[in-house]
Amino acid sequence: MKIIVPIKRVPDPEKADKVRISEDGKQLIFDGLDWKPNPFDEYAVETALRLVKDSGADQTANEVIVVSIGPEEATHQVLWCLAMGADRGMLISGDDRELDATVVARAIAKLVKKESPDLILMGKQTVDGDSNQTAQMLAGMLGWPQATFAGRIETPADLSSATVTREVDGGSATVTVKFPALISVDVRIVTPQAVNNNMSPPDELNRDGARFASLPGIMKAKKKPLERLTLEDLGVDTSQRVKTISYSRPAARSGGIILETVEELVQKLKEEARVL
Amino acid sequence: MDNILVIAQVFDGQVKKSTNATITFASRVAAFTGGSYSVMALGDDLSGQTEDLSHLGAQKVILAEAPGIDQGLGEQWVPIIEQVVRKGSFKIIASPSSSIGKDVLPRLAQSLKAGMASDVTDVSYESDNLFYVRPMYAGNVNCTVQITTETEVVTVRQTEFDPFEAIAEESPVERIDIPPPDMAVERIEFNGFEKSISERPDLPDAKIVVSGGRGLKSGENFKIIEELADLIGGAVGATRAAVDAGFIHNDFQVGQTGKIVAPDLYIAVGLSGALQHVAGIKSSKVIVAINKDEEAPIFQVSDYGIVADLFKAVPELIEEIKKTT
Ligand SMILES: Cc1cc2nc3c(=O)[nH]c(=O)nc-3n(C[C@H](O)[C@H](O)[C@H](O)COP(=O)(O)OP(=O)(O)OC[C@H]3O[C@@H](n4cnc5c(N)ncnc54)[C@H](O)[C@@H]3O)c2cc1C
Numbered sequence: 001m002k003i004i005v006p007i008k009r010v011p012d013p014e015k016a017d018k019v020r021i022s023e024d025g026k027q028l029i030f031d032g033l034d035w036k037p038n039p040f041d042e043y044a045v046e047t048a049l050r051l052v053k054d055s056g057a058d059q060t061a062n063e064v065i066v067v068s069i070g071p072e073e074a075t076h077q078v079l080w081c082l083a084m085g086a087d088r089g090m091l092i093s094g095d096d097r098e099l100d101a102t103v104v105a106r107a108i109a110k111l112v113k114k115e116s117p118d119l120i121l122m123g124k125q126t127v128d129g130d131s132n133q134t135a136q137m138l139a140g141m142l143g144w145p146q147a148t149f150a151g152r153i154e155t156p157a158d159l160s161s162a163t164v165t166r167e168v169d170g171g172s173a174t175v176t177v178k179f180p181a182l183i184s185v186d187v188r189i190v191t192p193q194a195v196n197n198n199m200s201p202p203d204e205l206n207r208d209g210a211r212f213a214s215l216p217g218i219m220k221a222k223k224k225p226l227e228r229l230t231l232e233d234l235g236v237d238t239s240q241r242v243k244t245i246s247y248s249r250p251a252a253r254s255g256g257i258i259l260e261t262v263e264e265l266v267q268k269l270k271e272e273a274r275v276l
Numbered sequence: 277m278d279n280i281l282v283i284a285q286v287f288d289g290q291v292k293k294s295t296n297a298t299i300t301f302a303s304r305v306a307a308f309t310g311g312s313y314s315v316m317a318l319g320d321d322l323s324g325q326t327e328d329l330s331h332l333g334a335q336k337v338i339l340a341e342a343p344g345i346d347q348g349l350g351e352q353w354v355p356i357i358e359q360v361v362r363k364g365s366f367k368i369i370a371s372p373s374s375s376i377g378k379d380v381l382p383r384l385a386q387s388l389k390a391g392m393a394s395d396v397t398d399v400s401y402e403s404d405n406l407f408y409v410r411p412m413y414a415g416n417v418n419c420t421v422q423i424t425t426e427t428e429v430v431t432v433r434q435t436e437f438d439p440f441e442a443i444a445e446e447s448p449v450e451r452i453d454i455p456p457p458d459m460a461v462e463r464i465e466f467n468g469f470e471k472s473i474s475e476r477p478d479l480p481d482a483k484i485v486v487s488g489g490r491g492l493k494s495g496e497n498f499k500i501i502e503e504l505a506d507l508i509g510g511a512v513g514a515t516r517a518a519v520d521a522g523f524i525h526n527d528f529q530v531g532q533t534g535k536i537v538a539p540d541l542y543i544a545v546g547l548s549g550a551l552q553h554v555a556g557i558k559s560s561k562v563i564v565a566i567n568k569d570e571e572a573p574i575f576q577v578s579d580y581g582i583v584a585d586l587f588k589a590v591p592e593l594i595e596e597i598k599k600t601t
């Protein structure tokens with residue numbers, strides 16, 4: 001099985017409150033922030049690795065390809081995913097601040113023509129833009145089924161389809177998609193039993209979360225194939241459909257008061273705030 | 277004159293309040309552009325919701341009824357909505373930013389060759405252009421965008437628009453023919469829906485929310501959160517850590533990647549206030565935090581804080597509220 005996992009670099013998600021805005025409101029400033037793979041994309045890589053693990057006699061038939069559209073610096077995040085265990089990387093050069101979801105989807109659609117994967121695994125959203133669009137746009141472009149917000153995935157041993165439990169409002173919906181298909185993953189996908197390929201021994205529990213790249217993994221990653229392409233090479237139409245006009249800071253909340261007793265709290269909620 | 281199509285959110289036999297918030301958005305846009313809005317609903321059988329839908333001030337109520345489309349899968353809905361958009365020459369398509377809205381609208385945008393803005397919190401109008409505000413970076417940055425295609429697609433963040441109040445006047449109702457299914461439909465099969473049971477208010481609609489975090493330590497202990505919520509008519513929420521640990525169903529996760537809430541009162545119990553959690557509660561009117569660690573970041577965004585062991589403070593709080601009401 002061949003899986004493509006599109007990944008994006010984002011400024012350290014734990015420091016999202018440290019992103020600054022230029023005085024004219026036209027630019028974001030990331031000074032002093034580290035870049036990381038988008039957490040949901042790490043989860044997608046983890047999911048891909050769990051799906052192909054122990055599957056089939058011929059492991060060489062399985063391939064997990066990570067691809068990022070971004071500047072040269074995004075090589076680090078592609079390498080990180082290779083170090084996690086992905087087999088092959090691609091970096092399509094482009095300024096990731098100048099892309100909208102449509103351009104990203106178009107670029108990946110071109111790669112799909114080239115690579116004919118069985119499955120595309122993506123994050124449900126990037127935690128920088130929080131837009132949650134690219135997967136659904138890409139699936140629409142390809143005419144593929146989309147199982148969005150996956151919290152659990154089970155595949156039959158022949159890897160021809162996936163049964164996906166989707167985290168949706170009001171509960172969980174389960175769908176089966178026939179490959180080729182696109183799945184976007186939610187946070188629960190990296191809990192220990194969320195991915196079942198009916199192949200890995202049942203007693204073999206995955207650890208919680210996406211795996212870390214190990215030191216030997218990092219050494220190996222440097223020898224794995226990493227192809228560099230441009231949007232032009234792929235013939236991608238780079239016209240955007242959404243234009244950023246400006247950035248601003250939302251009104252901040254500030255800390256209030258610490259109360260000593262529960263009586264005081266109830267009194268404040270009733271008489272001062274009038275919310276009880 | 278740009279006409280707007282609102283995709284209604286119907287779940288469990290009800291037109292959800294998020295629909296009314298989206299109508300408020302649409303009426304604001306209509307006032308800017310001099311256009312009008314229609315509302316469209318899709319489902320197996322919408323006879324029970326037609327009445328509610330027809331009092332939303334819409335030019336027209338458009339119903340698409342077909343067996344098996346209740347689930348709101350993008351593969352099924354997109355061709356149906358697309359046909360309505362093209363026939364009715366709608367220029368702006370809006371839906372609540374619900375899980376259905378998030379699944380369907382980007383795919384719709386793609387088929388309409390339209391640009392899309394997700395989770396819009398505000399809209400303005402200048403020199404014939406609409407400008408949408410949307411949060412980024414877990415709500416730490418607001419971004420103003422303009423969609424440059426002829427058709428514009430948006431999802432609307434419910435908590436930032438007051439729900440439209442039903443009016444007496446009735447809109448005409450039209451039932452449409454369903455176009456042949458998309459190829460992709462044949463490759464997806466719906467197997468079932470497991471409802472997360474709750475008699476409490478929906479999180480995004482709730483006036484009061486009580487949320488618990490990892491500090492609760494077990495699903496069993498989570499009952500005190502529920503008891504407090506029930507006492508004051510609130511909804512129950514949780515952090516990702518609490519959900520991941522299995523204390524409660526994932527449908528109750530609040531935050532950047534869960535539900536966005538904006539109650540009058542948010543009570544945060546045994547949760548640290550990670551920025552991903554705070555992203556979902558910022559628009560609350562009053563935030564109360566109960567945490568035993570005075571350094572917990574939640575105190576930086578809460579109006580009232582109590583530094584105490586929750587297993588002592590919450591039962592006391594329950595008693596105190598009972599006593600004073
Ligand atoms: C991609 C991504 C998306 C995420 N999305 C979300 C999201 O949508 N929502 C979300 O909530 N999180 C989200 N998170 C997780 C987030 O980063 C935090 O890990 C999570 O919110 C922490 O949950 P918590 O506060 O319950 O746990 P902790 O951070 O462990 O905090 C527990 C708190 O309980 C207190 N406590 C413990 N015992 C007691 C006691 N007896 N009495 C009183 N206080 C006590 C402790 O002092 C501590 O402050 C996301 C993370 C990532 C990477």
Ligand SMILES: Nc1ncnc2c1ncn2[C@@H]1O[C@H](COP(=O)(O)O)[C@@H](O)[C@H]1O
Nearest residue numbers: 006007069122123125126131132133134
């Ligand atoms: N520049 C990019 N390069 C590769 N993949 C991307 C890029 N931007 C978005 N994606 C993918 O699309 C998903 C959803 O992103 P978004 O629609 O921006 O929230 C991400 O989780 C990635 O899998």
